[in-house]
Amino acid sequence: xxxxxxxxxxxxxxxxxxxxxxxxxxxxxxxxxxxxxxxxxxxxxxxxxxxxxxxxxxxxxxxxxxxxxxxxxxxxxxxxxxxxxxxxxxxxxxxxxxxxxxxxxxxxxxxxxxxxxxxxxxxxxxxxxxxxxxxxxxxxxxxxxxxxxxxxxxxxxxxxxxxxxxxxxxxxxxxxxxxxx
Numbered sequence: 435x436x437x438x439x440x441x442x443x444x445x446x447x448x449x450x451x452x453x454x455x456x457x458x459x460x461x462x463x464x465x466x467x468x469x470x471x472x473x474x475x476x477x478x479x480x481x482x483x484x485x486x487x488x489x490x491x492x493x494x495x496x497x498x499x500x501x502x503x504x505x506x507x508x509x510x511x512x513x514x515x516x517x518x519x520x521x522x523x524x525x526x527x528x529x530x531x532x533x534x535x536x537x538x539x540x541x542x543x544x545x546x547x548x549x550x551x552x553x554x555x556x557x558x559x560x561x562x563x564x565x566x567x568x569x570x571x572x573x574x575x576x577x578x579x580x581x582x583x584x585x586x587x588x589x590x591x592x593x594x595x596x597x598x599x600x601x602x603x604x605x606x607x608x609x610x611x612x613x614x615x
Contacts, residue, residue: 437550437594441490444544445590449577452537456506458581466578466587468569471497475565479503479526481534482560482568485542487552492592494541495568496534497576500561502584503529527559541590 446462453460471478480497503526535557542552560568576587 437489437548438592440548441545441550441592441594442590444548445541445588446577448540448544449537449579449588452540453579453581453586456533456536458506458579458586460579460581460586463578463580463585466576468576468587471499471587472566472569476562477501478561478565479530480560480565480568481530481532481557483531483534483538483557484555485538485552486555487550488595490545490550490552490592490594492552492590494534494538495572495576495587495589496530496537497565497568497587497589498581498584500526502581502586503533505582505584506533523561527561530561531557531559537588 450460450462477499478497479500480495482493482495484493485491500523504522507525507529535554538554542554545552572589572591574589574591576589579586579588
């Protein structure tokens, strides 16, 4: 089994299910035009989270325009939002980090199914000119989704260090399932 290919193959499904879980009706977009975000990085935010494990290390980047993140804020925060305020910029940065963390959680769950265990590191946010640095650091092409009139870019980059575990994988709890202790 090619571990790297298996990991990359599960990303589109994980992204689509994740976007649906946050209320976005998103569809895969066949091309990625990075020119608008490189021209106006102040209009975008990204959450970046790295992960590590015995057999795989890498990162996930979840990037979209600020309006996308503002639209996914809880309704109470949206109604109190003041365009251009510093507090709203901080909320968007926090949300970008949280969404990248949640997406990695879904990917982590899928990787576990093929015997790969990874642990997330702390997420970070990028806005403004730092967006250019984040995008230029990517070695892979992004997965692009259209969510309404917003483009959502997801980069998954991983390096494998060995073979996946061969132990039997226990039944996993599905995302959104209720667990009673």
